[in-house]
Amino acid sequence: MAKITEFPASAKFMHWLSALLIISMLFLGVSMIQSLATWQHTALQLHKSIGALVLVLVLIRLINRLFMQIPALPADLSAMQRFAAKASHIVLYALMLVIPLSGWLMQNAAGLTVSPFGILNLPSLIPANIKAYAVFRELHGLLTWSLFAVIVLHISAALHHGLIRQDSVLQSMLFRFKNK
Amino acid sequence: MSTSPNKKININKRYSLIFVVIAVLVFSFLYAAGLFGNKDVTAQDFVNLQQSAKPYFGFRRAHAKGVCLQGEFIANGALAPFSQSSLFQAGSNTFTGRFSIAGNNPLAPDLAAPVRSFALSFTTTDGEHWRTGMNTPPVVAVRTPEAFFEQLTALSPDPATGKPDPSKIKAFFQAHPESATFNHWKQQYQATSSFATEQYHSINAFYLIDAKGQRRAARWAAVPQATDKQPENAIANAGPDALQLELAARLAQQPVKFDLMFTLANQTDDETDPTVLWPDDREQVNAGTLVITQWQAQQDGTCNGITFDPLVLPKGIEATKDPILNARGAAYAESYRRRAKETLLQQTNQPQQGAH
Incomplete structure (x- = not known):
């Protein structure tokens, strides 16, 4: 079997799209919960819609991941680094699933329906309940800060691979525009 | 790999670049989250003012x-x-x-x-x-x-x-x-x-x-x-x-x-x-x-x-x-968040009789 050195284009595309959406959502989320500005209402609608999109995207990525061959980590990585790489990716996927889900649940707990882009009404998963709202609202916030921390680690590690070690890891997720 | 002085300087520059990228990212996120204060009045400021120094928990x-x-x-x-x-x-x-x-x-x-x-x-x-x-x-x-x-x-x-x-x-x-x-x-x-x-x-x-x-x-x-x-x-x-x-x-x-x-x-x-x-x-x-x-x-x-x-x-x-209408969303959400959390934790803050 030929050795794979980079991720398939589908995985790269979804990775960078997720990155763009999630980082925008993190900044939007922490700003909009404070803001009294007239953009706040629109931002909130957008936040819920994009949250639903991220949830769909991460499900597709997980399925995609099951069926694709992924490039191996460089042979000279320590066991510790291998473990950190694996663990951080599992945590990233878990948070990308659980954060939008906690947002959806907190809306339901507040007696509200999530309607991404006004296209459809997502089903209510739980009945309205103020204590459930407290749980999911606080989780949504705590997990968001955790996600930001793991993203910082992820970017630091990617840059370390790309700029310091100069191995194949960062390259494997970049688009190459070859002129051959 | 040889470690010539030039190579070493180059690596230091690369580390600095990583540091700057991460610092900018972290700083801007903390700034957006209001950790360095906020020049505008926020939903939290409003709710703090409305609840006064001694909030009635759960309400x-x-x-x-x-x-x-x-x-x-x-x-x-x-x-x-x-x-x-x-x-x-x-x-x-x-x-x-x-x-x-x-x-x-x-x-x-x-x-x-x-x-x-x-x-x-x-x-x-x-x-x-x-x-x-x-x-x-x-x-x-x-x-x-x-x-x-x-x-x-x-x-x-x-x-x-x-x-x-x-x-x-x-x-x-x-x-x-x-x-x-x-x-x-x-x-x-x-x-x-x-x-x-x-x-x-x-x-x-x-x-x-x-x-x-x-x-x-x-x-x-x-x-x-x-x-x-x-x-x-x-x-x-x-x-x-x-x-x-x-x-x-x-x-x-x-x-x-x-x-x-x-x-x-x-x-x-x-x-x-x-x-x-x-x-x-x-x-x-x-x-x-x-x-x-x-x-x-x-x-x-x-x-x-x-x-x-x-x-x-x-x-x-x-x-x-x-x-005014658009400002109500974030303020109502902040009030709701606070009282929901107090309700969940069953916090009480019994008001003093005669204090009001």
């Missing part, structure tokens, strides 16, 4: 005292040509509601509050939600959340005297001539002896969206059908819960009804300005009757879990760019 930070209501809205279909919401098609939808009084104290005497409110929450069979909080004044005093924050600050008790400072209040209203309509209402307003005999206003305007997607700005009001209007001193001896007792007695006899009246704006009316009244000759549409049949104490009542955020709107009603 709403504004309009803390009230009762839950159950009832139905019987639409006559007259508003259906203006709004595509199924709520306005001839027929009926149940609602959860709340009568309340202004202020952060859930034990305040009913008759001391300057403002009374009527809030409604609908969930339609097609999964749409509509929440509205209506107040006795038809306008607010100011146009922006910043000015509203100044107003609340001026009206807050002075820490030294425990009472609002009249000179600050006077200075505030002088600096804000747009408050004239509000102050005029306040001077002529006579509180009545019942929640059922007050008129409640949406204050902010919204857009009604018809089936073709055309919009028309409108305000609405709950206009009482009860005809036994009396000044509030009729129940002056009924104790701190005078309005709640009156409501309970009234509902034991018969339902409490309001007409839901919509006022449609003309081209000349500014739908983004909640400080002005529109002229009396504007088209009025009676959309139907709000029929309240039951009430419950609020803490275990059906309305306790609901935040009456006026930006929760069904298809067929949309928010305008009114800055």
Whole structure:
């Protein structure tokens, strides 16, 4: 079997799209919960819609991941680094699933329906309940800060691979525009 | 790999680059989250001011005292040509509601509050939600959340005297001539002896969206059908819960009804300005009757879990760019977040008797 050195284009595309959406959502989320500005209402609608999109995207990525061959980590990585790489990716996927889900649940707990882009009404998963709202609202916030921390680690590690070690890891997720 | 001095410098530059990228990312996120302060008034500032130094845990930070209501809205279909919401098609939808009084104290005497409110929450069979909080004044005093924050600050008790400072209040209203309509209402307003005999206003305007997607700005009001209007001193001896007792007695006899009246704006009316009244000759549409049949104490009542955020709107009603209206979303959410967490943790903060 030929050795794979980079991720398939589908995985790269979804990775960078997720990155763009999630980082925008993190900044939007922490700003909009404070803001009294007239953009706040629109931002909130957008936040819920994009949250639903991220949830769909991460499900597709997980399925995609099951069926694709992924490039191996460089042979000279320590066991510790291998473990950190694996663990951080599992945590990233878990948070990308659980954060939008906690947002959806907190809306339901507040007696509200999530309607991404006004296209459809997502089903209510739980009945309205103020204590459930407290749980999911606080989780949504705590997990968001955790996600930001793991993203910082992820970017630091990617840059370390790309700029310091100069191995194949960062390259494997970049688009190459070859002129051959 | 050789480690020549040049190579070493190069690596240091690369480390610096990584450091700068990460530092910028972390700093900008913390900045966005408000950890270095915020030049604008935030939802958290508002709720802090409203709840005062000693919040009543588990209660709403504004309009803390009230009762839950159950009832139905019987639409006559007259508003259906203006709004595509199924709520306005001839027929009926149940609602959860709340009568309340202004202020952060859930034990305040009913008759001391300057403002009374009527809030409604609908969930339609097609999964749409509509929440509205209506107040006795038809306008607010100011146009922006910043000015509203100044107003609340001026009206807050002075820490030294425990009472609002009249000179600050006077200075505030002088600096804000747009408050004239509000102050005029306040001077002529006579509180009545019942929640059922007050008129409640949406204050902010919204857009009604018809089936073709055309919009028309409108305000609405709950206009009482009860005809036994009396000044509030009729129940002056009924104790701190005078309005709640009156409501309970009234509902034991018969339902409490309001007409839901919509006022449609003309081209000349500014739908983004909640400080002005529109002229009396504007088209009025009676959309139907709000029929309240039951009430419950609020803490275990059906309305306790609901935040009456006026930006929760069904298809067929949309928010305008009114800055006061748009500021309400984040502030209501912050109040809800705090009391939900306190309810979950069963925190109590029993108010001292006589402190208020």
